[in-house]
Amino acid sequence: MKRFNTVLVWLRRDLRLHDHAALHYATQQAQRVIPVFIFDRNILHNLPPNDRRVGFIHASLQALQQTLSGLGSSMIVRHGDPVEQIPALAERWSADAVFCNHDDEPYAIQRDRQVAQQLQITGRTLFDFKDQVIFERDEVLTNQGKPFQVFTPYQRAWRRRLDLHPPEHLSVDVSALAKLPVETLPDLADLGFQDTPLPAGIIPGHEGAQTAWQDFQQRLDRYANLRNFPAKKGPSYLSVHLRFGTLSIRELVGRAWTTPGEGAQTWLNELIWREFYQQLLWHYPSLAEGHSFRAEFDHMEWPNPPGHFTAWCEARTGYPLVDAAMRQLLTSGYMHNRLRMVSAAFLVKDLQVDWRMGEAWFARHLLDFDLAANNGGWQWSASTGCDAQPWFRIFNPVTQSEKFDPDGQFIRRYLPELSHLDHRCIHAPWHCGGVKGYPPPLVDHAIARAATLARYKNVKTSN
Ligand SMILES: Cc1cc2nc3c(=O)[nH]c(=O)nc-3n(C[C@H](O)[C@H](O)[C@H](O)COP(=O)(O)OP(=O)(O)OC[C@H]3O[C@@H](n4cnc5c(N)ncnc54)[C@H](O)[C@@H]3O)c2cc1C
Structure with missing residues (x-):
């Protein structure tokens, strides 16, 4: 009954x-x-x-x-x-x-x-x-019953709990679905939207999700080696499906958890980061109102120099890896994780623009936009967050480019105007006389770095 x-x-x-x-x-x-x-x-x-x-x-x-x-x-x-x-x-x-x-x-x-x-x-x-998620809200807490604020112990406690409570498949008895005549969905136009084509490779719905998931499972063991190189097909590209629930997190975690090897275990860690940020937002909802996780940074002054934010949004900073990343975002609605870190850090620490402006830009353009992950990622990059990048660590955008896109393959894909440059010039074209039609660097990294360190140090010492 x-x-x-x-x-x-x-x-x-x-x-x-x-x-x-x-x-x-x-x-x-x-x-x-x-x-x-x-x-x-x-x-x-x-x-x-x-x-x-x-x-x-x-x-x-x-x-x-x-x-x-x-x-x-x-x-x-x-x-x-x-x-x-x-x-x-x-x-x-x-x-x-x-x-x-x-x-x-x-x-x-x-x-x-x-x-x-x-x-x-x-x-x-x-x-x-x-x-x-696998574990939410208060399910993974410290021994003192507090939310974790550091990822590594959270991740360990999360894994221990998973050993005790492996993910269950929650089957659906389709025979209980009501027998009804099929309703026609409202058109996008009825909702006030245009029929805008999805980027190539993004297939919505169950079928698209399963295709992407099957494809990634063939590559899972190579994830740890390839995931940092944006020109390579390293990551899963499943974020949009996780965002809209066209895939089940239990299925993904079940597979990663039972697969030995560095690839699957590194990927599982990324899925745990997702849950780390979700529980954080649950415990600290003021994060959604623009507050820094580290309250002292709410007093930080942001120079927001005129033109800097627009140049970053429009992929005109003169730093090829950053501009290629920003073009990837605009054309595909996706940005590779390494590039999210590099471009976010560049906006905040090189261009000295308030991280909340970058957060809003990503929120507007990412197909996989998720409030908890986006806020977590921005606060990590701006060093204002929970278990964030230390404030004195500042990515060098040219070194990052040489390390993670050594042949400039990714840059060439998104900035064809630089495709004729060889792999020594492509990371910093101004060292090779510049390129007509491509902007010179908007800031000098060394000067911007020194100014940012001084501003952050000021906040740290006065609070
Ligand atoms: C500034 C910044 C903003 C970000 N904004 C978002 C966002 O709005 N939505 C979003 O889903 N992710 C965001 N991320 C996290 C991460 O960049 C993306 O989840 C990842 O690039 C999505 O690609 P993928 O599915 O191929 O990832 P994979 O590397 O295959 O990772 C698998 C899944 O793990 C989760 N994940 C991976 N890394 C993270 C992370 N650092 N934090 C939280 N979850 C993670 C995602 O659900 C992802 O789909 C952001 C990171 C930064 C630095």
Whole structure:
């Protein structure tokens, strides 16, 4: 005997039908399960009409709808404020309850609280589950019961807990999905968006996620050796699928955890970084309001010299590796991790621009934008964060280029105007007389470095 007659499952950043916590529990506990998705007007109205992430979500939902229609079911899709839409749909379908997966971003927490309150008025409950991480919130704490602020001990405690609680596959009983006539999704235009093509190689939905995941598994053992070289196919390129939940984190961690070798174990560490930053945002939600994790840096002054931020955004700094990275971001919506670190550090420590401006630029352009990871990455780079790069360590953008793109292969890919330079000149063209049409360096690294060290030292000694 099942506990509920009808339950809605509200999908958000978990756009799949397999290994899905809310769907797993709903299909176990209800006779009839109806998946719903709300294009959240409060989020969408802040985005430009050509935002590619909305296209990714839309295409992933279309793929989901096709699968559901093959099962004789359908997802209900609406555009509006979830605080009104979810209770209205629960009423319309006489649902006993609504199930969803946790979303621990501050806006989502507040929205879900309001939805739960509205549902309560009609005697319904919002049940929510952990799904997008292995361990969340207070599950991995120090021996003193405090959130970890250093990654290495967090990572060790996380792994110990995984040994005790291996990831489970949360199967979905599709026979419990409600039999419904298929609903047509609203067009992107109905939502106020243009049909903007996704970058080459990004395939949305379950199929795209599985293709990318299968491809990466062939390369997993080489991950540790290749991951730092942006010209090589080293990383997984799965971040967008993790962001929108077209892949299950349990499946990925399950594979990495049971695969011996440096490749899989190094990659598992990256997945743990993802959880480190998510638990951090849960414990310190003020991070989402622009506060530095290290409070003393909230008093830092940022020169923001005129023109610096724009030149960085437009890939015109004169430092080829940084400019190639920024072009990769603009053209593909992706940036290699090494380059995220180099370009972020360059903006903050060479160009002396407030890290929050860079954070916002990445948030606007990254297909995989995730508040916790992006904030964590920026605060790491700006040395204002938790377990961050020490403030006195400043990447040299030319040395980084020589080390991680030694032949200039990546630079040539994104800056064809430099492709004729040999591998000695391509990292610092001004040493070889410069290139017509490509800007000279915006700043002298040695001078900028000295100024930045002085500013950071000032904050450290006066606080
Ligand atoms: C300034 C800056 C901003 C960043 N912004 C984001 C962001 O908005 N969204 C995002 O997903 N990642 C962000 N990262 C982390 C990292 O760069 C990307 O996750 C990674 O490049 C995505 O590519 P991949 O899937 O091929 O990574 P892989 O190397 O294959 O890693 C696998 C997965 O682990 C997670 N991961 C890897 N590195 C990190 C990390 N340092 N912190 C948190 N999670 C990590 C991601 O989910 C990634 O998909 C940022 C890093 C920096 C330095």
